[in-house]
Amino acid sequence: MDLFNQTNLFSTEEVRKTTFDLPGADITLFENFFSIVESNKLYESLLRNTPWQQEQISIHGKLVDYPRLTAWYGDVDKDTKYTNTKSKMHLWNNDLLFIKERIEKEVDIKFTRCLLNYYRDGKDSVDWHQDYKGEQRKNTVIASVTFGATRPFQLKHVSRTDLKRVDIPLANGSLLLMQGATQENWKHKVPKTAKQISPRINLTFRWIG
Numbered sequence: 001m002d003l004f005n006q007t008n009l010f011s012t013e014e015v016r017k018t019t020f021d022l023p024g025a026d027i028t029l030f031e032n033f034f035s036i037v038e039s040n041k042l043y044e045s046l047l048r049n050t051p052w053q054q055e056q057i058s059i060h061g062k063l064v065d066y067p068r069l070t071a072w073y074g075d076v077d078k079d080t081k082y083t084n085t086k087s088k089m090h091l092w093n094n095d096l097l098f099i100k101e102r103i104e105k106e107v108d109i110k111f112t113r114c115l116l117n118y119y120r121d122g123k124d125s126v127d128w129h130q131d132y133k134g135e136q137r138k139n140t141v142i143a144s145v146t147f148g149a150t151r152p153f154q155l156k157h158v159s160r161t162d163l164k165r166v167d168i169p170l171a172n173g174s175l176l177l178m179q180g181a182t183q184e185n186w187k188h189k190v191p192k193t194a195k196q197i198s199p200r201i202n203l204t205f206r207w208i209g
């Protein structure tokens, strides 16, 4: 075997699938789901073309900025209610349709909306939460795609303190699928870091009927 083939065989560009064996969760990670060339191109394009919004949350009557910028996209051009602020929902663009269709080949679902999060630096984050409420939380598919800097995605069980926390580094071009009862039983967060890191864009494709 020549050297070229060998490097190809162990190339870091191969899609690598990892399934996490966690009670009450169905989580699969695909590293290099998008190639480095695709990922870098999509990162630049999304960063430039997304109408990033600074959402705020009311805490004890005081408006506080979320530690990240966001944008909603979906099948319909309307307002959506995300926590307690109203957000504009934009119609899918070509970048998002390309990403969405690639994921839909992997998982048998047609996504209806997507939340984009832009973490400008290590001070940007998302605190412990579960996606959705009530019935919607019970059996849903969330497809999370990352472009740019790697950040740890942490998970902890909602009630079982005997279970260890899980830390999944989400790198450029990765896809994380969270299915079944994951949202019901596990919380997730992306912590702040004091390290000097470059920006990260995360997209969560969702299904809401």
Ligand SMILES: O=C(O)CCC(=O)C(=O)O
Residues within 6 Å of the ligand: 115, 117, 126, 131, 144, 153, 170, 188, 190, 202, 204
């Ligand atoms: O940035 C991430 O990896 C997660 C984002 C997230 O949990 C959310 O938007 O609900």
Ligand SMILES: [Fe+2]
Residues within 6 Å of the ligand: 129, 130, 131, 188
């Ligand atoms: Fe989330």
